[in-house]
Amino acid sequence: MKIIRRRKNKVDKVTNVHKLIMLATVPAIKENYENVKILFELMKINDISFKFMSDLKLLIIVNGQQTATSSFPCPYCFVKLQDLRNRMDINRVDPPTNDENNGDFPDEELLAKKTYGDLRKDYQEFVSLGCDKKVANKSRSTINTPLFVEDGNVPVLQKCIIPELHILEGFVNHLFWIVLVPLLSKEKALLWPQKLKLVSKNYHEEAFEGNACRTLLKRAYVLLEPEISEHLRGSLALQPFTAAFRAMDKIVHSCFAVRRVQSELSHHIKDLKTALLAIDVTETLKIHITLCHIEESLEFLNDNEGFGLWSKQVGESIHREFLKFWNIRKFNNLDDSDYLLRLKAAVVDFSPKHI
Structure with a gap:
């Protein structure tokens, strides 16, 4: 792995937060299209070639x-929200009809790679509809022109790398809080992370963070211990959950690190799909991306590399890293003229020390 020397007797990997620079920090603004557009224009970001990594909310914006x-929720293809809701509904009596795009086996056109030409065409359709968001489904949920200037044949997957940290967290938290807790009760379900000495932190709603999610995947077998499964008259009802967690663990191990992508990835994705079909679970957007787009996304990375070099986790760590520089100059009154001067000084001090 390539490493870069930071100072005497100290080296940092290129994936380390110490090699991350900050171009700008903007306090107290809403994360919406108009504000992000202003930032991109100020930075002239389209003047350079780059790949983009963010959480799904910003990526969609x-x-x-x-x-x-x-x-049409997926940033990478044209799958419909209704397709996702039908995909894994094991309680459904009648099979999906052709009009519903065959939930279990969606039309190939729906899963085709979305390109920047598609996005611009859909935006023009939205304009022709009078920019009425009530009928945005007719423009495939595209309501603004994309902020990236790319050739029309460039897939979104090529430009915007899958946010592997948020995919991991979304998968674990959805299966745990939305499916497992109602099945076991919150008290029983929490015995699993408690046995592993993990803490459930309240971030927006109840959720486990990255490292905790990784530990739960690695030690899914604890879920089958009698203390947790006793009121279900055995562990049989929990076996599809452990199978799903184990399959996801293998997917993470196969391609979420810096190392080369392992050849068994396709098999692990198939195993995950099989396990999820045995669970009464809605296919969320993050589960859909895992099943349908992870392999495609990896095709656009260099030398069969995994997602590690592009990890969102480094970006999350920058908050704590920058705090060291901000605490020296900390100033709480946003309305004071000195606030922005101090903030700029902190950013200017931060980035050169991370190159």
Whole structure:
């Protein structure tokens, strides 16, 4: 792995937060299309070639789409929200009809790679509809022109790398809090992370963070211990959950690190899909991306590398790293003229020390 020397007797990997620079920090603004557009224009970011990594909310915003709960929620393909809801509904009596795009086996056109040409075409359709968000489903949920200037044939997957940290957290938290807790009760379900000495932190709602999610995947077998499964008359009902967690663990091990992508990745994704079909679970956007787009996304990275070099986790760590520089100059009154001067000084001090 390539390493870069930082100072005498100290080296940092290129994936380390100490090699991350900050171009700008903007306090107290809403994360919406208009504000992000202003930032991109000020930085002239389209003047350089780059790949983009962010959480799904921002990724959807910069590509001009609505939200992750819109009629066409996926930033990478044209799958419909209704398709995702039908995909794994094991309680459904009748099979999906052709009009519903065959939930278990969506049309190939729906899973085709979305390109920047598609996004611009869909935006023009939205304009022709009078920019009425009530009928945005007719423009495939595209309501703004994408902020990235790319050739029309460039897939979004090539420009915007899958945010592996948020995929991991979304998968674990959805299966735990939305499916497992109602099955076991919150008290029983929490015995699993408690046995592993993990803490559930309240971030927006109840959720486990990255390292805790990784530990839960690695030690899914603890879920089958009698103390947790006793009121279900055995562990049989929990075995599909452990199978799903184990399959996801293998996917993470196969391609989320810096090392080369392992050849068994396709098999692990198939195993995950099989396990999820045995669980009464809605296919969320993050589960959909895991099943349908991880392999495609890896095709656009260099030398069969995993997601590690592009990890969102480093970006999350910058908050704590920057705090060291901000605490020296900390100033709480945003309305005071000195606030922005101190903030700029902290950023200017931060970035040169991380090159």
